[in-house]
Amino acid sequence: MQTSGTLSRVSKIMERSVIKMGKRNGFTVMARLIGLVKPLTGFMILAILMGLIGHLCAAFITVFGGYAVLNLLHFDTWLSLLGIFIFMIIFAVIRGILRYAEQACNHFIAFKLLALIRNKVFKTLRKLCPAKLEGKDKGDLISVITSDIELLEVFYAHTISPVAIAFLFTIVMCLFIGSFHWILGLLALLAYITVGVIIPLVTSKVSGDDGMKFRTRSGELSSFVLDSLRGLSEMIQFGQGKKRLDEMNKKTDELSEDESKLKRTAGRNMAVTNTAILISDLAMLFVSALLYNNGVLDFAGVLIPTIAIMSSFGPCVAIANLGSTLQNTLAAGNRVLDILEETPAVDEVTGKNAVAFNGASAENVTFSYGEETILKDVSVEVPEGSVVGVVGRSGSGKSTLLKLLMRFWNVQNGSVKISDTDISEINTANLRDMESYVTQETHLFHDSIKNNLRIAKLDATDEEITEACKKASVHDFIMSLPKQYETTVGELGDTLSGGERQRIGLARAFLHNAPFMLLDEPTSNLDSLNEAVILKSINEERQNKTVVLVSHRQSTMRITDKVYSVENGRMS
Numbered sequence: 001m002q003t004s005g006t007l008s009r010v011s012k013i014m015e016r017s018v019i020k021m022g023k024r025n026g027f028t029v030m031a032r033l034i035g036l037v038k039p040l041t042g043f044m045i046l047a048i049l050m051g052l053i054g055h056l057c058a059a060f061i062t063v064f065g066g067y068a069v070l071n072l073l074h075f076d077t078w079l080s081l082l083g084i085f086i087f088m089i090i091f092a093v094i095r096g097i098l099r100y101a102e103q104a105c106n107h108f109i110a111f112k113l114l115a116l117i118r119n120k121v122f123k124t125l126r127k128l129c130p131a132k133l134e135g136k137d138k139g140d141l142i143s144v145i146t147s148d149i150e151l152l153e154v155f156y157a158h159t160i161s162p163v164a165i166a167f168l169f170t171i172v173m174c175l176f177i178g179s180f181h182w183i184l185g186l187l188a189l190l191a192y193i194t195v196g197v198i199i200p201l202v203t204s205k206v207s208g209d210d211g212m213k214f215r216t217r218s219g220e221l222s223s224f225v226l227d228s229l230r231g232l233s234e235m236i237q238f239g240q241g242k243k244r245l246d247e248m249n250k251k252t253d254e255l256s257e258d259e260s261k262l263k264r265t266a267g268r269n270m271a272v273t274n275t276a277i278l279i280s281d282l283a284m285l286f287v288s289a290l291l292y293n294n295g296v297l298d299f300a301g302v303l304i305p306t307i308a309i310m311s312s313f314g315p316c317v318a319i320a321n322l323g324s325t326l327q328n329t330l331a332a333g334n335r336v337l338d339i340l341e342e343t344p345a346v347d348e349v350t351g352k353n354a355v356a357f358n359g360a361s362a363e364n365v366t367f368s369y370g371e372e373t374i375l376k377d378v379s380v381e382v383p384e385g386s387v388v389g390v391v392g393r394s395g396s397g398k399s400t401l402l403k404l405l406m407r408f409w410n411v412q413n414g415s416v417k418i419s420d421t422d423i424s425e426i427n428t429a430n431l432r433d434m435e436s437y438v439t440q441e442t443h444l445f446h447d448s449i450k451n452n453l454r455i456a457k458l459d460a461t462d463e464e465i466t467e468a469c470k471k472a473s474v475h476d477f478i479m480s481l482p483k484q485y486e487t488t489v490g491e492l493g494d495t496l497s498g499g500e501r502q503r504i505g506l507a508r509a510f511l512h513n514a515p516f517m518l519l520d521e522p523t524s525n526l527d528s529l530n531e532a533v534i535l536k537s538i539n540e541e542r543q544n545k546t547v548v549l550v551s552h553r554q555s556t557m558r559i560t561d562k563v564y565s566v567e568n569g570r571m572s
Contacts, residue, residue, distance in 0.1 A: 029333045033155055036117065040109050044161065047105040051165040054098035055315055056172060057091040062311035064088045066304050075300060102161070110156035117149055117336065124340050144339060148332035155329045158318075166196055166315035173312045180288075180301040187287055188309055191280035195273060196316035203269045217255045224251055273320040277313050284309045346410050348428045355426050357434045357515040358419045359384040359546065360405060365414035367397075367404060374400045377414070380564055384515075387538065387547045389557040392566035398550045399440070401566070402518045405548065406437050418516070436514040440521045442505030444496065449478055449504065450485040456508040468511035471541075473533035474503035499530065506534060510541075517547045523556055535559050 037044055064084050071081045079087070121144075170192045178185020228244055288302040360382040367375045374397045382388045390398050403409055404416050407423045416423050423431060436456075444452050453465050460468075465485065469475035477500060481487040489496060496504070506522055519538075523531040538547055539559045549560060557563050 029330045029337065030155075030159075032337055033152065033333050034160060036113055037109070037156070037160065039116070040112060043105055043109050047102050047109065047161045048164045048168070050098045050102040050105065051161050052168050052172075054095050054102060055165060055169050057095040057098070058314065059169075059173065059308065059312045061088050061091050061095070063304060063308050064091070066307040070300055070303065106156070106158070106161055107153075110153045113156050114149055114153060117152065118145070121145060121149070121336065121339055124342065144332075144335050148335050151329050151332040152336065155333065159329070162315060162318045166192075166319050169312070169315045170196070173308065177305045177308055180305050181291055181297060183291070184284065184288060184301075184305045187280075187284060188305075191276075191283070191309065192313075192316050195276050195280070195313060196319045199269070199273055199276060200320050203265070203272065217251070217258055221248075221251050221255055224248060269320065273317060277317070280313075281306070281310050346407055346424075349424065349431075350427055350429075352425060352427045352430070354430050355419050355421050355434075357384070357546070360418045360516060360548075361416070362401065362404065363415050363417070365401075365404065365411050365416060367400060367409065367411050375404075375566075378566075379414075381562075382516075382546060382548055383561075384546050385542060385544075386561045387542055387549060387559055389560035389563040390548065390550045390566060391552060391554065391557060391563060393552060396566040398552075398566050399520050402437065402520055402548065402550060405518055406435060407431060434514055435516045435518060436509035436512045437518045438505050438509045438520060438522050440524065442501045442508075444489045444501055444504065446489065448483075448486050448488055449481075452489055452504065453485075453507055453511055456512040460511055464511060465507075468507045469504075471510045471534075471537035472503045472507035473530045473537070474500065474507055477503075503530070503534070510537070515544065515546060517541075517545055518550075519547060520550045521552070522549070523551070528555075531556070 064087055067077050067079065068081060068084045068088075071077045071079075071084065077084075170189070174185045174189045174192070177188040225248065228248065285302070285306045288297060288305055291297040292299065292302045362378055362380040365375055365378045366373065378397075378401065380388070380390075380401070390401060392398050400409075404411055405418075405423075407416070407428075410424065418426060418431070418434065445455075450462075450465060453468065454460055456468075457464070462485075466475060469478060478485055478487070502522065502524070506519075509517055509519070517538075523534055535556065535558070538545075538549070541547070549556060551557065
């Protein structure tokens with residue numbers, strides 16, 4: 001079929017045009033994702049402040065414990081033992097309240113942003129469709145829209161504010177520890193940088209692109225499962241179920257191995273982090289003790305800084321633990337950004353004066369999919385109120401001509417005009433209102449037949465729907481169903497035959513009631529009787545409709561005023 005040939009060509013183009021994953025490093029991905037937080041900046045600042053105060057409260061509870069020990073050992077302290085315990089209780093309560101509030105705020109931000117990102121992705125897909133989606137793997141797209149976007153919750157809820165909190169917390173703690181001696185403050189800074197920055201960077205570099213491999217394999221598995229479900233009947237028919245299952249198990253095992261590798265990496269990173277923390281604690285004790293022996297510090301100057309650093313690695317550890325999980329998250333973010341930053345094949349046109357339809361034409365049009373020329377110097381005239389036929393063998397460029405009239409692609413040479421206006425100068429919404437396009441394969445949503453028809457006209461009355469279905473010779477069939485127009489169409493329309501789906505697609509076109517109808521093999525799956533009924537309906541509409549009828553059947557051309565023949569991309 002021509003459609004499959006076109007998809008193959010488009011797929012090659014898409015492979016060249018897709019942004020390569022390796023072109024964005026982790027910092028670039030994070031910067032782009034953080035940029036999406038802008039609408040919720042106030043909530044993010046609030047979450048950071050609550051998290052900072054909460055972590056400081058947690059750290060200073062332990063510090064207060066150190067002062068309590070000093071008080072019990074009869075060292076002079078700035079608070080009484082009772083006062084210390086009161087402060088510990090107050091800080092504990094504040095810590096609990098702020099911890100809950102911080103998490104609630106972060107998750108509010110995350111879920112709001114996920115909704116925003118989904119909205120952006122769907123808007124982008126609408127702009128990319130259909131030209132740049134024909135060659136994309138639908139299963140992989142599903143994986144991006146669902147699991148990849150869901151993974152970004154980890155970034156927004158558990159990455160942005162923890163990083164900011166860790167940065168501010170480090171400054172405060174270094175100043176506090178440094179107040180006893182500048183060497184201790186410098187040592188604390190070195191420890192925090194080692195645990196929170198150096199170790200995550202090194203482990204991330206060592207891990208390489210494991211996260212991206214995992215997300216890619218996950219998308220491939222989703223695509224494979226979707227493809228298997230679509231071809232389930234064929235697999236059963238030809239006895240290939242076991243082979244397909246073995247392939248699925250193989251892909252699942254590969255994905256499990258990638259996941260295990262990520263978990264092993266996470267475990268290794270945790271071990272390295274904990275070792276670094278232990279060394280930092282011992283280093284603080286050793287250096288402070290050395291300063292004590294030299295008479296630079298008193299006993300409080302040894303005890304309090306050591307306790308302070310022991311209790312203050314929480315924010316840095318949170319960052320360190322992100323090293324492995326962030327791989328997966330950034331890989332998901334990379335895949336989402338690939339869609340958001342994909343350039344549409346055609347730009348949406350707005351701001352132009354509305355155009356009324358009074359004929360269409362293609363003048364000396366040349367179009368190529370990549371390096372393969374599909375149409376060469378093609379000219380077609382479609383006068384208003386006429387039925388123009390286009391015949392030719394599969395792969396000759398018939399369907400491509402219709403897509404150019406719809407402006408799914410831009411022509412390389414020549415021009416496509418409607419009402420003597422180049423379609424690149426017509427508002428996209430205006431163009432869609434003027435045209436009804438029926439493809440070879442009609443997609444039906446998992447919904448009622450009536451709602452599937454109303455896609456063409458949301459405010460259509462039951463009478464309008466019925467009239468459109470009669471013109472498409474599908475009304476009698478629908479009325480024979482148990483729930484008639486309320487009958488639910490199965491997943492992918494599998495409960496209907498190809499001919500029934502095709503007639504519902506035609507009914508949509510009649511219901512849309514556009515003045516310019518583009519019909520791509522509208523009767524290819526129909527018997528001669530139904531074909532005759534539909535051709536009669538098209539012929540009756542010619543007074544207020546202009547039709548381009550594409551077919552490889554000569555019998556379909558009997559209602560046309562003029563027939564163009566396409567052979568190897570040339571018109572005769």
